Amino acid sequence: MCGITGAAWTASQLAVSAEALRRMTDSITHRGPDDSGYYHRPLESRNPYPPVPGVALGHRRLSIIDLAGGHQPLPNEDETIWTIFNGEIYNFGALRGRLEGAGHTFRTHSDTETIVHLYEDEGPNCFRHFNGMFAIAIWDQRERRLVLGRDRLGQKPLYYHYQEGRIVFGSELKTLLALPGIPRDVDPSAIDEYLTYQYVPHPNTILKGIKKLAPGELAVFSDAGLHLERYWKPDFAHEDHRAPAMQDAELRELFDDAVRLRMQADVPLGAFLSGGVDSSLVVSSMQKFSDRPVKTFSIGFPQKEYDETSYARQVAEHLGTEHHEFQVTPSALEILPKLIWHYDEPMADSSAIPTWYVSQQTRAEVTVALSGDGGDELFAGYRRYKAVGLGAMIDRLGPLKQLLGAKFWQKLPSSGRQKSWLRQGRRFSEAIAMSPQRRYLDWISIFNETRRGQLYTDQFVEQLSDSDPFDFLKTAWLRCGKRDALTCASLSDLVTYLPCDLNCKVDIASMAHSLEVRQPFLDYRLAEYAAALPIGRKYRRGRGKQILRKVFGDRLPPQIWDRPKMGFGVPLDYWFRNELKELLVDSLLSERALSRGLFREETVRDLLDEHMSGSFDHSARLWALLVLELWQREWIDGTPS
Structure with a gap:
């Protein structure tokens, strides 16, 4: 397990120096305290031929396998291919045997060397053969390209910033921000997504111009630009009917x-x-x-x-x-x-x-x-799937669906407790008239569409693009074809x-x-x-x-x-009425926060008042707002939170 970072460039004015590479790598020392390694090669012009891009690779190592021989960056025999990676290739032993049989010579016992030799044989198709968790960068001098790949289920992260003539990448966003000139402009649409899902969905990040490689995706940078491709496309519409x-x-x-x-x-x-x-x-x-x-x-x-x-x-x-x-x-x-x-x-x-x-x-x-x-x-282990199943059953009963979705039920009193039956029943009735996908998003959202509309200032709404946060879930849901709603919900969760x-x-x-x-x-x-x-x-x-x-x-x-299922949680509702109350109120209602022009002061006050009085548990929403405000102070304002 490690941390990786680096860059490749075809424009000389965008070159990343060896000193900058070290700063980027040092920012993730916590990911790999045991060792560090670097590979730096300047842009090589070959007029009239296309230039060989400049490349910088940085690595921090947490030694797990082959403690003595697993140093990275690691090259092939003639040093025309170099790799750094974060993660583990669990089937490297089987792959090594196959590669040795094909004539490859190994100098270490690490899984890293398997990547280099399999890439020599397969090129970017090598990712299809790896069983593991990984974010990998491969520099191919012969083909004049940098190849990035992320594991199928997104266990290891990989951020990148691409502009014409350069790509910069890293295991954490802070590696990119350690490089001068990388923009720190917050994306309003990413805030909208964050307040919907409690995270910013891939390929977006909270910052404009910086992306996350999607799970099961690879990227190839060369003098032709940047090419993205999914190498893992499971068929979620298929159903296994064996005995x-x-x-x-x-x-x-x-x-x-x-x-x-x-x-x-x-x-x-x-x-x-x-x-x-x-x-x-x-x-x-x-x-x-x-x-x-x-x-x-x-x-x-x-x-x-x-x-x-x-x-x-x-x-x-x-x-x-x-x-x-x-x-x-x-x-x-x-x-x-x-x-x-x-x-x-x-x-x-x-x-x-x-x-x-x-x-x-x-x-x-x-x-x-x-x-x-x-x-x-x-x-299908989450409690919320029970509501999905019930909703699917009601969808098949037209008149009952209309009755349960009627405004009458929404006027019933609601308990302030987050998991009370009355509150869950009321929320269920509010969403039952929607499509299955939209209904599911409404149930899992921190702020649903109605609440976000009440929260945002007119100034902030004008900055939002036409994109809808719902599209992220909907796209995943539709991959399941005509399968049942519960399967669609669980497999959507798997990829979102x-x-x-x-x-x-x-x-x-x-x-x-x-x-x-x-x-x-x-x-x-x-x-x-x-x-x-x-x-x-x-x-x-x-x-x-x-x-x-x-x-x-x-x-x-x-x-x-x-046993009853328990979440892996903490008592946020209690904290916000006690030890975190002062920080919460001072942060969300500060002049600093309000001057950002994102949220209506009266809506934020209502959330705080309802929570502090015990009339409603807004702890998840307040936590989302607090984290966002403290994040902006740390990473955007440039002053401590």
Whole structure:
């Protein structure tokens, strides 16, 4: 696991100096504290032939595999191809055997060298053969091009800024901002997307002109410009109708192999264990392949409704792991500045806080940890899918749909509690008249379309483009063709919410502490398998993960399968009425914030008043606004938050 950055240019006035490359690389030292490496080659003019672009590659290394020989940038034998990458290629052993058979000579035992030699044979098609999590940069001197690629499910980030004559890239946005001349102009439409989803969807970023490479995408920069291409295009419209016994056998084989591959390391390895189904299954499989107790890690909080340690303890005892449990009293005032700096874009998922703490504590014991991320998207585990299923049923009953969507229901009183049945029922009725896609967006939005309209000033609305944040979700939904609404929702989450929110959250929080997190559920073979399963195999009687229970039921205690699902959260509603109240009010109603001209003062005051009085829980919305304001102070205003 590492951090990468660099540039390539065909215009001499846009050259990146060796000194600038070092500044860019130093900005992500936390991602790779063990080693650093650089490759710098100036623009080479060959009149009348096209010039060989200038190139700069910078690398920070967290040593995991081949501790002595894995230095990057790493070249091929004649040093015409160089690579740097962040992540792991889990099937590098099999690829190496194939490449050695084809005559390639290896000088190291690292997975990095597999990239170089496979690129020699396959060119940009090499990405199709990698099973892993990665952001890769390959400099090809013979073809005069820089090739960038990102893993299929967006586990590793890759930012870039392209202008005619140059591309600059990096694992984090701060690498680009370390280079003079990179613009810091906030994109109003990105703010609109952020307040919809609680993140800025790819390929956009919060800044104009800076993009994120999409999951499963590659980019080629040359004297012809920049070419983007998707190398992974799963067919979500396809459904697997094989016999259940065949599906079950394949799931068992795929899952265990995904875990086995991710246990390769030359450093101490463990696992996050929340006590939920997904992380528990990962640990159960790890224990199968380990000749000693697996090290597991969980954190607990003083507030009982946010504390899962008792469940984690039950699983650890059942599986016989070496369990480490940490009690944490989160301090929002202490951690907020760190989050704002590390998350280069505003990201309003407050579960970044517990993820930060569990990464910090885990890194004290191990360098690599496996996690259960992805199980909810692949096997329909989120509670909100129950509403999707109910909505789909009502869609088939025209008159009932009209009744449930009637204004009468919207006039019922609503509880201020975020998860109250009355509030959820009222919100359900408000959205039932919409299309399934629009309804789902309304349910998952931090600020839905109506609330954003009430929040924005006329001045800000005039700056917005004609693009609709809904298009991001709609495009993902339509990839599923005519499949059922619950499948469409879960697979949309797989390619939107998972890479843009969950994977980003885990990557930044873990790498801030130089910890590598591996996610077996996101093995692309398992993802393609699960995407094709009929919904009846995953979801029945209001509960998801049915096939996991059938296939792996004997691996976990019965109470783990039957336990209520808990989010990985923190008590924002309480904090905003207590320790964060002064910061919240002073930040959102400050002259500094209001002078930005983004939000109506009266709407912000109403949100604060309703929350402080306890009449409504606006904690998620207030957190999104607070993070955005503090982010602007840190990264745009140039003064501390």
